[in-house]
Amino acid sequence: MKEATIRSAVEQNKSAVKFFEGEKWLVFTGLLGVLLAGVCAVWVLMYGGPVAPDGNVSHALSFNAALGIFLLSTAAITSFSDLGAKGRAFFRWSYILLALYSYFAETVQNFRGVNPRFVKDGTPFDVSVGFIFAFVALLLILSYLFLAIQYFRRNVHMLRPELVRGIRYAMIAVLFSFAAGIWISVNQGRIVGLHGNIIWLHGLGFHALQAMPVIAWLTERTSLTTRARSRSIHIAGIFYLLGLLAIGWQTYLGHSIFEWSAMSILVYGCFIISLATGLLVLQKAAGTLFVKKGSASRISR
Structure with missing residues (x-):
């Protein structure tokens, strides 16, 4: 009897909450990463990956694809967290902004021949982009921790x-x-x-x-x-x-x-x-x- 009651409650919850629910813009941002990866793939096929002196478009390809898929996967499960409307909005838009900067830094810099993470003999612009990129990476981790914690709350598990x-x-x-x-x-x-x-x-x-x-x-x-x-x-x-x-x-x-x-x-x-x-x-x-x-x-x- 108890088993049947639990299953009945789970079935009701399945229809109440859906994958990707309310995360249209996070999905679009993830798809943007996949699109940028496609553009980089075409470039690599035509001209190769390395760009002198320190850039490599193949690195931008893998990064954009990975981040895009990561965002899509996150968008799929965010609705099952314990975040309220304001909390989800905070996570969503902070992650979108951070992801957009990451796409920019990884793609533009590698096409310019600059390693966006480890800048060597770069211009002040390159150094600034690299410094901000490192800070953005830290914020991506902290923001995701904010989301991850929600799944360990008791009411979410129920x-x-x-x-x-x-x-x-x-x-x-x-x-x-x-x-x-x-x-x-x-x-x-x-x-x-x-x-x-x-x-x-x-x-x-x-x-x-x-x-x-x-x-x-x-x-x-x-x-x-x-x-x-x-x-x-x-x-x-x-x-x-x-x-x-x-x-x-x-x-x-x-x-x-x-x-x-x-x-x-x-x-x-x-x-x-x-x-x-x-x-x-x-x-x-x-x-x-x-x-x-x-x-x-x-x-x-």
């Missing part, structure tokens, strides 16, 4: 237990990515030791923002019990985070995650378990959908 649980794991992974970004800045580059590359930790942490909410959303569409749904999300989330920690340690030691070692095996093992859990949930969700369609078809006859 709204959509499975989905919010997945978002929580994603938010922790995003914090790892932000830490990796700070590490890159302090290290004055992404390479550590002979073969360590911080960019893998930086990028894979952000991808949890797509992976974990999707897995959690799929569990809602299965016939699994509440406990089984929760267990699936925890397994996927915990092993994803363990994989990120293993990458961080491997990178700190100056080793590539592609070299043959016990730590690399641990990295791959953690992500394989997380991925396999997601695929099992997908299979269950597809099976449940097939059964419902079959039942509906028989009823209509």
Whole structure:
């Protein structure tokens, strides 16, 4: 009886709150990043990436695409936070402004032949852009922390237990990515030791923002019990985070995650378990959908 009541409440909440709800402008800003990445891709195909003396359009391509997808992923889940109308407006417009400056700094400077993060022998304009860019990066982190905290409030979890649980794991992974970004800045580059590359930790942490909410959303569409749904999300989330920690340690030691070692095996093992859990949930969700369609078809006859 209690299980049925919980499921009934969750079903009502599903229809009450929708993905991307109220975040049109954040979505447009994310799409702008994807568009700029497309422009950069055309340039790279025609003229190559490097621009003398220190610019590289391929870096702008990857940055714009990554930030655009990050904004789209964030826009999808913001409506499930505990932020009120004013709080969401504050986060939305602050992030839009910060993202627009980031697009400008990364794209324009690389096309001008300037590394926007680590300016060498640049003009006062270049130095100013780089200094502001570093400050903007810090504000992006602080603003996102403001959003992330909202998902750890009790009343938010009661709204959509499975989905919010997945978002929580994603938010922790995003914090790892932000830490990796700070590490890159302090290290004055992404390479550590002979073969360590911080960019893998930086990028894979952000991808949890797509992976974990999707897995959690799929569990809602299965016939699994509440406990089984929760267990699936925890397994996927915990092993994803363990994989990120293993990458961080491997990178700190100056080793590539592609070299043959016990730590690399641990990295791959953690992500394989997380991925396999997601695929099992997908299979269950597809099976449940097939059964419902079959039942509906028989009823209509």
